[in-house]
Amino acid sequence: MLSDTGQKLYHWLDERFNLTPLIDYMQHKQVPVHKHSVWYYMGGVALFLFIVQVCSGILLLFYYQPGVDSSHESVRFIMTKVNFGWLVRSVHSWSANLMVFFVFVHMFSTFFTRAYQKPRELTWMTGFILLVLAMTFGFSGYLLPWDELAFFATKVGTDIAGAVPLIGEAMKIVLRGGDDVTGATLSRFYAIHVAMIPALFTVILGLHLLFVQRQGMHEPEAFKKLKPEQKKMIPFFPNFVLRDVLLWLIILNILLFLAVLFPWELGPKADPFVSAPEGIRPEWYFMFMFQFLKMLPAHIGFMEGEVAGILFFTLGGLVWLLTPLWAFKKRGKVDIMLLCGLLVIAFILVMTVIGYVY
Amino acid sequence: MKRNRFLNIILGGGTLAWLGSIFYPVFSFLNPPKRPEANVHSVKAGPADKLAVNSGEIIKFGRRPVLLIRMDTGEVRAFSATCTHLDCIVQYRQDSKQIWCACHNGYYDLRGRNISGPPPRPLDVYPVNIVNNEIIVSKPKQMG
Numbered sequence: 001m002l003s004d005t006g007q008k009l010y011h012w013l014d015e016r017f018n019l020t021p022l023i024d025y026m027q028h029k030q031v032p033v034h035k036h037s038v039w040y041y042m043g044g045v046a047l048f049l050f051i052v053q054v055c056s057g058i059l060l061l062f063y064y065q066p067g068v069d070s071s072h073e074s075v076r077f078i079m080t081k082v083n084f085g086w087l088v089r090s091v092h093s094w095s096a097n098l099m100v101f102f103v104f105v106h107m108f109s110t111f112f113t114r115a116y117q118k119p120r121e122l123t124w125m126t127g128f129i130l131l132v133l134a135m136t137f138g139f140s141g142y143l144l145p146w147d148e149l150a151f152f153a154t155k156v157g158t159d160i161a162g163a164v165p166l167i168g169e170a171m172k173i174v175l176r177g178g179d180d181v182t183g184a185t186l187s188r189f190y191a192i193h194v195a196m197i198p199a200l201f202t203v204i205l206g207l208h209l210l211f212v213q214r215q216g217m218h219e220p221e222a223f224k225k226l227k228p229e230q231k232k233m234i235p236f237f238p239n240f241v242l243r244d245v246l247l248w249l250i251i252l253n254i255l256l257f258l259a260v261l262f263p264w265e266l267g268p269k270a271d272p273f274v275s276a277p278e279g280i281r282p283e284w285y286f287m288f289m290f291q292f293l294k295m296l297p298a299h300i301g302f303m304e305g306e307v308a309g310i311l312f313f314t315l316g317g318l319v320w321l322l323t324p325l326w327a328f329k330k331r332g333k334v335d336i337m338l339l340c341g342l343l344v345i346a347f348i349l350v351m352t353v354i355g356y357v358y
Numbered sequence: 359m360k361r362n363r364f365l366n367i368i369l370g371g372g373t374l375a376w377l378g379s380i381f382y383p384v385f386s387f388l389n390p391p392k393r394p395e396a397n398v399h400s401v402k403a404g405p406a407d408k409l410a411v412n413s414g415e416i417i418k419f420g421r422r423p424v425l426l427i428r429m430d431t432g433e434v435r436a437f438s439a440t441c442t443h444l445d446c447i448v449q450y451r452q453d454s455k456q457i458w459c460a461c462h463n464g465y466y467d468l469r470g471r472n473i474s475g476p477p478p479r480p481l482d483v484y485p486v487n488i489v490n491n492e493i494i495v496s497k498p499k500q501m502g
């Protein structure tokens with residue numbers, strides 16, 4: 001009965017939109033199975049967490065009121081008065097952090113399996129843009145509760161942007177909506193967080209996924225060398241998709257576990273006429289940059305230390321974005337790219353640890 | 359051939375002008391209009407004997423935070439409370455009798471000079487007068 005209606009509905013749609021080739025396409029798309037296959041799921045996990053962000057974020061919008069006199073109050077209201085408000089907020093915060101984490105994991109896994117090579121250059125580049133956008137999501141969202149830590153972290157973060165030569169001061173003023181971090185900054189960050197970045201992110205993510213669907217999964221070196229009959233494959237639809245969904249369920253459970261057992265806290269309200277408290281720090285995924293800037297001497301050659309640091313990260317980001325264009329081929333036993341990747345990870349880890357220990 | 363190039367230049371220039379006519383207003387819109395800062399020349403900061411010896415307090419000087427300190431000698435001094443490093447708000451430390459920024463552990467002495475940590479410049483000094491036991495903080499001269 002039910003499947004009967006389903007069949008009818010399918011035929012109705014198929015007649016009008018010619019769906020059969022699409023379904024065929026997805027059934028014919030094959031996903032390789034090998035010992036590095038787990039990494040194929042990391043982008044999917046990031047995608048799932050993004051969907052969680054969109055849903056929980058829209059819920060929060062029903063109660064959140066941006067403004068110096070209302071932001072902190074409305075978040076407190078969500079946490080104490082609204083049914084399950086604490087849960088929705090906690091999920092949004094935890095999922096944001098997990099999403100950034102999994103985007104990093106996904107990026108490094110595609111780096112180490114060399115999935116960025118021809119023909120997937122643009123998949124890599126759109127992916128990197130997604131990482132930058134995800135971090136912008138985090139930075140702009142951090143300020144919205146208007147608590148003390150976020151207030152000073154935003155002052156520091158936007159002041160760093162102001163150190164950029166030539167355009168820095170203008171950038172800072174546009175970001176802050178004036179000379180200082182005020183209610184004007186809050187309005188801007190709100191617009192950026194709930195409208196601008198979501199729209200951009202959705203477009204870039206659409207491209208990224210389109211590329212992946214058109215090109216199919218990248219096969220690692222060892223797998224590519226196998227004879228066709230030795231290559232183990234599973235169809236993308238339904239086999240791979242079902243495994244994806246199973247993993248999403250597991251991730252959802254972990255997320256809820258974290259959100260319930262470690263509810264996200266809300267600090268005291270920001271006050272521009274109170275001294276900065278101890279322990280001002282950015283979110284963990286900015287820590288490595290922040291710590292590195294902090295460790296630079298006041299002057300490097302003819303430049304201010306901060307300026308040199310910003311230059312370093314801008315160039316580093318650019319080089320990383322353009323990886324497909326300069327990547328070294330593997331020659332015999334020496335794998336320069338493996339070394340590069342490990343070096344970058346080591347740098348990020350060491351700086352992050354120092355940042356938290358001191 | 360010549361006509362072709364001519365057309366290309368016209369078309370290209372037209373596209374550029376069109377893009378400019380979209381983006382120029384957008385970027386100008388995002389650049390916030392200057393709000394005239396209330397021209398505060400001095401503020402009254404309460405009775406001098408209310409501020410305890412060896413303590414500090416943040417007061418509002420127009421839209422800017424200013425740190426008021428009463429030293430062991432009883433003398434009152436005032437400094438811009440905005441750290442010259444990355445914009446945090448500093449505080450007076452009773453234990454070391456210095457000005458301290460918690461953000462990155464920067465220290466200034468009681469003349470506002472940056473003495474350790476990342477701050478690159480001294481804090482602006484605001485002249486203080488005490489008239490009939492009332493603390494009066496005025497704008498530093500070099501700030502125009």
Ligand code: HEM
Binds near residue numbers: 041045046124128131
């Ligand atoms: C929120 C951000 C992101 C989402 C939601 C996302 C999603 C996905 C998904 C679902 C896939 C297919 C499954 C997989 O290979 O894991 C994929 C593939 C890919 N992604 Fe992402 N991604 C994101 C960010 C990134 C970043 C930051 C990079 C690298 C700079 C990147 C590079 C790639 C590459 C090269 C592939 C092709 C992998 C292959 O075919 O083996 N992605 N992405």
Ligand code: FES
Binds near residue numbers: 442446461462463477
């Ligand atoms: S902002 Fe004061 S030391 Fe960095």
